[in-house]
Amino acid sequence: MSLIVHKYGGTSMGSIERIKNVARRVAKWHRAGYQLVVVPSAMSGETNRLISLAKEIQDQPDERELDMLCCTGEQVSVALLAMALKNIGIDAVSFTGWQVPVKTDSAYTKARIESIDDARIRAEINAGKVVIVTGFQGIDSLGNPTTLGRGGSDTSAVAMAAALKAQECLIYTDVDGIYTTDPRVVPEARRMRVVSFEEMLEMASMGSKVLQIRSVEFAGKYRVPTRVLSSLTDPDMPLDEEKKQGTLITFEEDEHMEQAVVSGIAFNRDEAKIMVRGVSDKPGVAYQILGAVADANIDVDMIIQNQGTDGLTDFTFTVHRNDYQKTLNLIKNKVLVENNLTAKEVVGDANVCKVSIVGIGMRSHVGIASLMFKTLFEEGINIQMISTSEIKVSVIINDKYMELAVRALHRAFELDAAQS
Amino acid sequence: MSLIVHKYGGTSMGSIERIKNVARRVAKWHRAGYQLVVVPSAMSGETNRLISLAKEIQDQPDERELDMLCCTGEQVSVALLAMALKNIGIDAVSFTGWQVPVKTDSAYTKARIESIDDARIRAEINAGKVVIVTGFQGIDSLGNPTTLGRGGSDTSAVAMAAALKAQECLIYTDVDGIYTTDPRVVPEARRMRVVSFEEMLEMASMGSKVLQIRSVEFAGKYRVPTRVLSSLTDPDMPLDEEKKQGTLITFEEDEHMEQAVVSGIAFNRDEAKIMVRGVSDKPGVAYQILGAVADANIDVDMIIQNQGTDGLTDFTFTVHRNDYQKTLNLIKNKVLVENNLTAKEVVGDANVCKVSIVGIGMRSHVGIASLMFKTLFEEGINIQMISTSEIKVSVIINDKYMELAVRALHRAFELDAAQS
Numbered sequence: 001m002s003l004i005v006h007k008y009g010g011t012s013m014g015s016i017e018r019i020k021n022v023a024r025r026v027a028k029w030h031r032a033g034y035q036l037v038v039v040p041s042a043m044s045g046e047t048n049r050l051i052s053l054a055k056e057i058q059d060q061p062d063e064r065e066l067d068m069l070c071c072t073g074e075q076v077s078v079a080l081l082a083m084a085l086k087n088i089g090i091d092a093v094s095f096t097g098w099q100v101p102v103k104t105d106s107a108y109t110k111a112r113i114e115s116i117d118d119a120r121i122r123a124e125i126n127a128g129k130v131v132i133v134t135g136f137q138g139i140d141s142l143g144n145p146t147t148l149g150r151g152g153s154d155t156s157a158v159a160m161a162a163a164l165k166a167q168e169c170l171i172y173t174d175v176d177g178i179y180t181t182d183p184r185v186v187p188e189a190r191r192m193r194v195v196s197f198e199e200m201l202e203m204a205s206m207g208s209k210v211l212q213i214r215s216v217e218f219a220g221k222y223r224v225p226t227r228v229l230s231s232l233t234d235p236d237m238p239l240d241e242e243k244k245q246g247t248l249i250t251f252e253e254d255e256h257m258e259q260a261v262v263s264g265i266a267f268n269r270d271e272a273k274i275m276v277r278g279v280s281d282k283p284g285v286a287y288q289i290l291g292a293v294a295d296a297n298i299d300v301d302m303i304i305q306n307q308g309t310d311g312l313t314d315f316t317f318t319v320h321r322n323d324y325q326k327t328l329n330l331i332k333n334k335v336l337v338e339n340n341l342t343a344k345e346v347v348g349d350a351n352v353c354k355v356s357i358v359g360i361g362m363r364s365h366v367g368i369a370s371l372m373f374k375t376l377f378e379e380g381i382n383i384q385m386i387s388t389s390e391i392k393v394s395v396i397i398n399d400k401y402m403e404l405a406v407r408a409l410h411r412a413f414e415l416d417a418a419q420s
Numbered sequence: 421m422s423l424i425v426h427k428y429g430g431t432s433m434g435s436i437e438r439i440k441n442v443a444r445r446v447a448k449w450h451r452a453g454y455q456l457v458v459v460p461s462a463m464s465g466e467t468n469r470l471i472s473l474a475k476e477i478q479d480q481p482d483e484r485e486l487d488m489l490c491c492t493g494e495q496v497s498v499a500l501l502a503m504a505l506k507n508i509g510i511d512a513v514s515f516t517g518w519q520v521p522v523k524t525d526s527a528y529t530k531a532r533i534e535s536i537d538d539a540r541i542r543a544e545i546n547a548g549k550v551v552i553v554t555g556f557q558g559i560d561s562l563g564n565p566t567t568l569g570r571g572g573s574d575t576s577a578v579a580m581a582a583a584l585k586a587q588e589c590l591i592y593t594d595v596d597g598i599y600t601t602d603p604r605v606v607p608e609a610r611r612m613r614v615v616s617f618e619e620m621l622e623m624a625s626m627g628s629k630v631l632q633i634r635s636v637e638f639a640g641k642y643r644v645p646t647r648v649l650s651s652l653t654d655p656d657m658p659l660d661e662e663k664k665q666g667t668l669i670t671f672e673e674d675e676h677m678e679q680a681v682v683s684g685i686a687f688n689r690d691e692a693k694i695m696v697r698g699v700s701d702k703p704g705v706a707y708q709i710l711g712a713v714a715d716a717n718i719d720v721d722m723i724i725q726n727q728g729t730d731g732l733t734d735f736t737f738t739v740h741r742n743d744y745q746k747t748l749n750l751i752k753n754k755v756l757v758e759n760n761l762t763a764k765e766v767v768g769d770a771n772v773c774k775v776s777i778v779g780i781g782m783r784s785h786v787g788i789a790s791l792m793f794k795t796l797f798e799e800g801i802n803i804q805m806i807s808t809s810e811i812k813v814s815v816i817i818n819d820k821y822m823e824l825a826v827r828a829l830h831r832a833f834e835l836d837a838a839q840s
Contacts, residue, residue, distance in 0.1 A: 069497075082488075084477045
């Protein structure tokens with residue numbers, strides 16, 4: 001019999017009525033002959049409620065105790081869902097992370113899964129039960145509860161699917177799939193039926209916040225077919241129809257034939273640009289500048305270095321907009337001074353954004369980048385920086401053009417709904 | 421160093437402000453050099469909230485899942501209290517029942533503690549930490565969370581004190597001790613400074629609902645000195661003063677010298693009386709009548725059998741008032757018929773109450789019962805049934821005289837506040 005993992009987000013578990021709907025949906029799969037492991041999140045708002053209780057006590061709550069506190073939210077969810085299933089005649093049993101056990105490291109509030117023991121779950125599945133396991137949490141080698149950080153239930157579900165060699169991991173959430181770009185910016189944005197793991201990684205890291213990036217990495221590492229779909233549809237929808245819902249993240253190139261060369265347009269407005277112009281072009285400059293930025297716990301995104309003809313070099317990079325002023329001061333007042341570097345000027349721009357085209361298809365297609373540049377040129381948008389990877393081309397532009405650029409590119413790469 | 425167990429009820433843990441007060445009180449003891457294990461209940465209202473969520477899903481919630489659900493309430497409390505202690509500079513660590521572990525049987529929702537492993541707690545205490553352990557719960561041999569039933573945190577605390585051979589178990593609650601009788605009935609009721617274990621058992625089973633009866637049994641079995649006191653006093657009260665608060669339940673006869681012969685007056689209005697008059701006086705009658713009542717899951721309290729001179733006997737017993745009609749019907753329509761018994765009449769009275777005098781001192785004092793009967797006679801109160809044990813005399817009287825009887829007895833046995 002095929003084993004399927006279902007994951008339900010906090011909104012899907014947000015009320016007794018919704019929990020009953022989740023139970024009806026799970027029951028439908030179970031009655032159709034599937035073995036099921038279900039990973040629910042805490043009821044929406046619960047984790048925030050617990051964290052604010054903690055913050056009323058300690059400004060910086062002790063992290064071990066915070067995990068002890070927060071992991072109760074999912075425990076409530078699994079017990080209620082088990083009851084809801086039993087109430088409609090489906091035998092079910094709930095487990096916490098420590099019962100499975102889901103073993104993690106001891107990095108409280110952001111632990112990483114090390115192993116999942118499948119014996120206890122498999123025994124209950126083989127006894128015909130639906131098994132419900134807490135998301136978001138595990139137990140460390142000291143026997144303390146740990147949590148995986150925000151969105152960790154996605155990772156729990158995918159890891160569970162990997163450990164159980166599940167046929168598919170279904171992530172039920174409050175959106176109905178992954179779109180070619182954000183439909184709030186481009187109303188014609190189209191739901192992708194299939195997206196490759198690599199594309200999903202690029203989309204997720206660019207701010208398509210449907211799936212936690214770590215869950216996508218997990219899915220990739222263990223090649224877990226993972227589907228993102230809506231929990232807001234009719235729970236009694238015919239199974240054949242439900243199986244076509246959402247977006248499947250896949251690892252098989254040939255499932256991808258039907259896809260366009262470019263799969264989606266990602267964007268991010270939280271960018272700021274720093275330019276260090278006219279530095280001596282000698283070994284170690286990149287390290288001297290960026291090492292100090294990293295030491296200050298500032299994340300750097302795009303990095304470009306241009307060699308000049310006069311023995312000088314221009315060094316440009318982007319940081320999160322919140323870190324803009326701090327980074328500028330750091331470079332001017334500390335990095336240049338301490339490393340005895342001279343620069344013609346250190347300037348920046350906090351009003352930039354990043355727009356990227358993503359697509360596994362572009363690997364084998366020339367001319368993709370140039371279509372992107374042509375499109376932006378035709379809209380009169382100046383490109384400030386360019387960065388490329390195998391399946392992505394990103395540009396930094398003035399942020400007032402962001403929506404215009406995304407819409408134009410969406411149209412140029414024929415991603416509009418009319419094409420699906 | 422002396423080890424002390426503190427237990428705090430749901431009201432004491434009912435808000436962030438109150439949790440901070442608990443932390444201040446615990447810190448005071450810790451700074452005075454005591455080793456401390458603290459057992460808090462769930463925040464007031466939390467267990468009821470969880471149970472009503474469950475009942476919205478299942479009329480009769482699955483008991484294993486109900487325990488999985490409800491044991492989260494205490495887990496939240498221990499984490500928050502640990503944070504509150506750390507916030508004022510006291511090193512603390514929280515543990516759940518399964519972490520200790522507190523091993524119980526598998527009677528979900530009313531499990532019984534089988535053993536407590538003290539190794540992990542002792543290691544943390546020896547490292548100088550305050551250890552906070554969830555009340556109300558444990559883990560069974562299948563590795564499932566269990567709960568001990570309502571009021572179970574008292575039992576957890578006393579059991580913890582027994583396992584750790586604590587010097588004293590302090591039960592902080594919303595009353596300031598055990599009284600000679602209910603102050604709502606007798607305003608002159610006096611707080612007892614010391615009460616014997618046996619007296620406490622009689623008082624608790626009579627409805628003095630300060631401590632769960634099982635926790636008193638546990639205290640008795642392991643001779644754990646247990647003190648009931650208020651958590652509503654100033655948390656910064658000097659330690660010498662705090663040590664004299666409340667009521668100490670003791671196992672040492674000589675600590676009791678100062679006490680009156682009668683320690684307290686207990687009463688219970690939820691009684692109903694059934695009389696089976698004129699049954700053949702032959703072996704097996706008591707069993708035939710009461711066996712059937714017990715089989716119907718009806719609890720019987722007092723039982724009196726009087727032999728007549730005519731070869732017949734009168735058989736009288738009391739049940740909970742809610743079971744009155746059911747019991748009467750059972751005796752009339754089933755027990756007599758099926759056992760081929762004849763009775764002159766089966767009658768009852770649902771308007772009775774039980775009033776008891778309790779005191780370990782009465783063991784060695786004659787005339788105690790007769791002072792009770794004289795007092796009731798002087799008030800014109802007719803006694804319907806009498807039952808005695810070594811440290812208790814109970815009477816059944818018309819319930820309209822209950823308050824009058826309690827006040828008169830309280831005065832007659834010199835329990836009024838003026839005597840303390």
